[in-house]
Amino acid sequence: MDTITNRDDYPDEEELSASALAFVRLQETYNLDATEISSGVIAGLKAWNSMSWDDCLSLGQQLYELGDDNRTQEWLREAFKKFSTKFTSDKESISILETIANMTLDINDAQTTLNITETILKVQPDHIAAQVAKEFLETLPKDFEISIDKPDYNPSVYISPQDFRTYEAVCRDEIKRSPSEIKDLHCKYVTYNNPFLTLAPFKLELLSSDPLIVMYHNVLYDSEITHLLNKSIPHIKRSTIGSATADQGSRSQVRTSHSTFTTYEGDLALKNLIQRVEDMTRQTIKGSELIQVANYGMGGHYEPHYDCFGPNTTTYVGYETEGDRISTGMFYASDLDLGGSTAFPFLRMNVKPVKGTMVFWYNLHASGNKDFRSLHAGCPVIKGSKWIFNIWMRIKPQMLYRKCELEDDTWKSKQFNRMRI
Ligand SMILES: O=C(O)CCC(=O)C(=O)O
Ligand SMILES: [Fe+2]
Numbered sequence: 001m002d003t004i005t006n007r008d009d010y011p012d013e014e015e016l017s018a019s020a021l022a023f024v025r026l027q028e029t030y031n032l033d034a035t036e037i038s039s040g041v042i043a044g045l046k047a048w049n050s051m052s053w054d055d056c057l058s059l060g061q062q063l064y065e066l067g068d069d070n071r072t073q074e075w076l077r078e079a080f081k082k083f084s085t086k087f088t089s090d091k092e093s094i095s096i097l098e099t100i101a102n103m104t105l106d107i108n109d110a111q112t113t114l115n116i117t118e119t120i121l122k123v124q125p126d127h128i129a130a131q132v133a134k135e136f137l138e139t140l141p142k143d144f145e146i147s148i149d150k151p152d153y154n155p156s157v158y159i160s161p162q163d164f165r166t167y168e169a170v171c172r173d174e175i176k177r178s179p180s181e182i183k184d185l186h187c188k189y190v191t192y193n194n195p196f197l198t199l200a201p202f203k204l205e206l207l208s209s210d211p212l213i214v215m216y217h218n219v220l221y222d223s224e225i226t227h228l229l230n231k232s233i234p235h236i237k238r239s240t241i242g243s244a245t246a247d248q249g250s251r252s253q254v255r256t257s258h259s260t261f262t263t264y265e266g267d268l269a270l271k272n273l274i275q276r277v278e279d280m281t282r283q284t285i286k287g288s289e290l291i292q293v294a295n296y297g298m299g300g301h302y303e304p305h306y307d308c309f310g311p312n313t314t315t316y317v318g319y320e321t322e323g324d325r326i327s328t329g330m331f332y333a334s335d336l337d338l339g340g341s342t343a344f345p346f347l348r349m350n351v352k353p354v355k356g357t358m359v360f361w362y363n364l365h366a367s368g369n370k371d372f373r374s375l376h377a378g379c380p381v382i383k384g385s386k387w388i389f390n391i392w393m394r395i396k397p398q399m400l401y402r403k404c405e406l407e408d409d410t411w412k413s414k415q416f417n418r419m420r421i
Helices: 013-030 034-039 053-066 069-084 091-106 110-123 128-138 161-171 195-199 222-235 268-281
Strands: 187-190 202-208 213-217 258-262 291-296 302-305 325-332 342-344 349-351 358-362 376-378 381-383 386-394
Touching: 013 034, 013 053, 013 161, 034 053, 034 069, 053 069, 053 091, 069 091, 069 110, 091 110, 091 128, 110 128, 161 302, 161 342, 161 349, 202 349, 213 349, 222 258, 222 268, 222 291, 222 386, 268 325, 268 358
Parallel strands: none
Antiparallel strands: 187 202, 202 213, 213 358, 258 291, 291 386, 302 376, 325 358, 325 386, 342 349, 342 376
16 A cells, blocks of 8 residues: 555645645636536536546545535535436445545535435435434425535735735636727837847737736747756746745745746857847846746646835845846746636736747836736636746846836835735
């Protein structure tokens, strides 16, 4: 048994509960019920294979262990529904029903427990425990409603439940900007007075004019993606939050991706890419951290957060010498089938990943103060594998590129200064 349970390629307890949470996250974010999730067909697209009764039961068991009574109820009901069609009168079948009933009873799901006991008694009328349970459950008033309090699902430590709901609605594309807010958005070729770009201009798509958020199309070669992935994949680890190096931060459900920091200095295969980043951002990459390569699988996400640290964080690597992260350049290195957009909840903006593009935005106002509108997130991935490459430019080396404005412009985003921590 030990040889089986200790196998490295088998999920450990933490991985099992993380995958249960990933399903719940998909349910919460995209308003999906257990029946839809277990069918494997989401929004008309086959996202995964349909789940069997024992898949549903394992998930129910994980959620039971995690104490999420609402979702436990939903998944155990689904498991029972599916198992009912397979049910035979043998001992093993009855023991499976007993396992489910013990949990449904414990979470006060009287109706499901009663249904299960009746199923057991049909094939084994002298089943004592089922008889006792049935007798008790039948004493409950006919209109007895189980009262499982719906927990306020808000795993975010950063933002309020209300802002979290907005974020989820933006992920679902339910909240959008008004036509007048997007009327001036456009695509254009840009050369930025750069002789090289005159020959090969960038294709720029303006996503937001204030704060400035742009997307550059076709700016990452497949060969560069392959090179970066080959170089990074052997080092990729579960992502952490709160530190510049993957080893120092902490694992958290806030960010369930895998990532690593990859060096670009001295790498000839990345020389042109780095030059391109500087041409696109019109900033220097000097002082930046290494390139972060990150991957999200099904249910993987990164909750709303800021890339900059703000004035109260001086311990972050390079903060003293290079200053805060003035801007972010984020490449999409894969296309996605469903989910996985980048959401800017305060701007009601949802950017769909397109392989080979780079999204660029400022995290700081022109004054160098934090722009609270830059709150953003990676929505949970439903289907596909999402790869991104992040480059964070630092403010101090930008002296000659983006000079600080002396005028205080923090009023522009002050109303969004409402982080919890
Ligand atoms: O995955 C995304 O779309 C956003 C990622 C992100 O914000 C980050 O890595 O800092
Ligand atoms: Fe970010």
